[in-house]
Amino acid sequence: MTALATALAYHKAWTDHDLEHAMTYIADDVVCHAPAGLVQGAQAFHAFMGPFVESLEAAALLACYGDDTTALLMYDTETVLVPSAPGAELLTVRDGKIIEMRIVFDRLPFAEARSRP
Amino acid sequence: MTALATALAYHKAWTDHDLEHAMTYIADDVVCHAPAGLVQGAQAFHAFMGPFVESLEAAALLACYGDDTTALLMYDTETVLVPSAPGAELLTVRDGKIIEMRIVFDRLPFAEARSRP
Numbered sequence: 001m002t003a004l005a006t007a008l009a010y011h012k013a014w015t016d017h018d019l020e021h022a023m024t025y026i027a028d029d030v031v032c033h034a035p036a037g038l039v040q041g042a043q044a045f046h047a048f049m050g051p052f053v054e055s056l057e058a059a060a061l062l063a064c065y066g067d068d069t070t071a072l073l074m075y076d077t078e079t080v081l082v083p084s085a086p087g088a089e090l091l092t093v094r095d096g097k098i099i100e101m102r103i104v105f106d107r108l109p110f111a112e113a114r115s116r117p
Numbered sequence: 118m119t120a121l122a123t124a125l126a127y128h129k130a131w132t133d134h135d136l137e138h139a140m141t142y143i144a145d146d147v148v149c150h151a152p153a154g155l156v157q158g159a160q161a162f163h164a165f166m167g168p169f170v171e172s173l174e175a176a177a178l179l180a181c182y183g184d185d186t187t188a189l190l191m192y193d194t195e196t197v198l199v200p201s202a203p204g205a206e207l208l209t210v211r212d213g214k215i216i217e218m219r220i221v222f223d224r225l226p227f228a229e230a231r232s233r234p
Binding site: 033063065074102108 | 150179180224225
């Protein structure tokens with residue numbers, strides 16, 4: 001499986017609301033560079049992704065590229081709080097598991113939505 | 118020039134603080150999907166990018182991929198306000214000019230920095 005195939009399988013799983021299946025592509029010692037800081041280890045990663053996947057209403061893959069070790073994806077998501085929340089992920093894959101991930105998305109509309117009375 | 122070559126030339130120009138050279142890769146009728154909304158036309162795009170390029174202290178390209186029409190980049194930036202502000206760009210290129218761009222970055226640390234006393 002190429003890094004891109006692993007990335008797409010992971011992406012399909014979480015956008016299908018199947019976080020448990022998505023986690024099968026995540027290494028136990030994953031290191032995730034998220035906007036709020038480092039998320040280290042599969043358990044912390046599961047806790048990080050869980051609320052987002054639960055709030056997900058729709059997702060669309062905008063672009064995906066990769067090579068043997070690395071994949072880069074951009075997608076749009078529709079969530080309960082924010083109607084359009086695009087994100088990008090740079091994934092490093094080893095032996096079919098994502099060992100490192102950098103996620104970029106805009107936290108501001110989520111913060112604004114949460115602070116609404 | 119492939120879309121990726123155009124994207125990299127554009128990226129090198131603005132990260133070298135040469136926004137005028139960067140603009141030579143931007144179509145007059147560019148459509149840019151930015152976190153705060155649509156930026157339409159080269160003049161508006163120049164006004165959008167100007168303050169960011171002025172505040173840029175360093176940049177590092179993390180990954181770049183592309184094909185004939187499209188390129189996808191992720192990079193990290195260090196700015197006056199925010200020490201690490203990663204971004205991702207999905208670029209559509211026609212005849213060596215960027216005609217459409219989707220930029221993803223986290224506005225929250227910029228908003229927080231601006232609201233500090």
